Amino acid sequence: MPRSVFRRSSALVGTAAVAAGTLLLAPSPAYADTEVPEPDAFTSAFTVMATPDAVVDADGNPAPGEEGATGSFTFRINSDLEIICYDIVLEGVTGEYESPARTATHIHQANAGEGGPPRIAFPNPEDTGDGTREASGCMQGPFTTGIEANGADTGDGFSLAAIEANPAGFSADSHTAEFTAGVVRGQLQQIPVGGVDTGAGGAATETTALPFVAGVALLGGLAAAGLVVARRRPEHVTR
Numbered sequence: 001m002p003r004s005v006f007r008r009s010s011a012l013v014g015t016a017a018v019a020a021g022t023l024l025l026a027p028s029p030a031y032a033d034t035e036v037p038e039p040d041a042f043t044s045a046f047t048v049m050a051t052p053d054a055v056v057d058a059d060g061n062p063a064p065g066e067e068g069a070t071g072s073f074t075f076r077i078n079s080d081l082e083i084i085c086y087d088i089v090l091e092g093v094t095g096e097y098e099s100p101a102r103t104a105t106h107i108h109q110a111n112a113g114e115g116g117p118p119r120i121a122f123p124n125p126e127d128t129g130d131g132t133r134e135a136s137g138c139m140q141g142p143f144t145t146g147i148e149a150n151g152a153d154t155g156d157g158f159s160l161a162a163i164e165a166n167p168a169g170f171s172a173d174s175h176t177a178e179f180t181a182g183v184v185r186g187q188l189q190q191i192p193v194g195g196v197d198t199g200a201g202g203a204a205t206e207t208t209a210l211p212f213v214a215g216v217a218l219l220g221g222l223a224a225a226g227l228v229v230a231r232r233r234p235e236h237v238t239r
Contacts, residue, residue: 035137038085039078044164045193048073048172050186055173058115063181068092071184073172075107076193079160082141090125090133090174090184097124098177102146105135105174109158112168112187117154119162121145124174163188 050071057063069092076085088105097104103121110116120143125133143155163170173185 036083036140038138039081039083041078042076042085042193043079044077045191046075046077046163046167046188047191048075048186048188050172050174050184052179052184054112054171054185054187055179055182056113056115056185057181060114063179065179065181065183065185066093066095066176069184071172071174071186073186075163075172075188077160077163079164082160083138084120084140084160085138086122086136088122088125088133088135088174091131093133093174093176093183095176095178097175098180099175100147102144104176106145106172107163107188108171108173109162109169110171112171116171117149118145118147119143119155119158119170121155 048071050073052065052067052069055063055065069090071091071093072087072089074087077083099106101118101121103124105122105124106118107120107122108116108118120139122139123135123137125135127133141155141158141160143158144153145155147154167188167190170188171185172188173182175181176183
């Protein structure tokens, strides 16, 4: 996969670089409830449009999730630093989360229609008060899930470069007590790092400092001109 790097505002580069350097020295694993600062650059970005009909059980048998529920996952990755930033929105999901993993919201290494182990566990999205559940933040590896297979955590040794090499081989989902196989699920799809086109008809998660003009070609031109693309955070953010 061609590697591209998206850089944030130059005013933040110095601070973010120092933070990233500090993170590289941290010896402890990144747990799902521990955040790290957003890096100044990303090497890739992905989106997931998760639906209940895509859910399967561990054996790959259809196990539909909650009718009417949807999920939107956006991931931005810096594989050099092993940092993943996430924006997760669940709608129409009811009931309590439940999973044998540390949290109930994951990236699994699994092709479409197949089961597979969780590799990263994210904080469960929290209700914003209107029935929507949201979570946003950044995590740095090494990643742990709390699930063991063959005597090791399923996140042990996992690298974000594996996602960049084969995004279609990974899915994102969330689990509840009623829908233990998954309430919604979807496969990762690569998108431009600047987020101009999600590839799935969704809104961009990155916005330019100038009025937007459609077209990936234009994005490349703006990048060459040194224009800054800044992240737009959701109105409701959980930490």
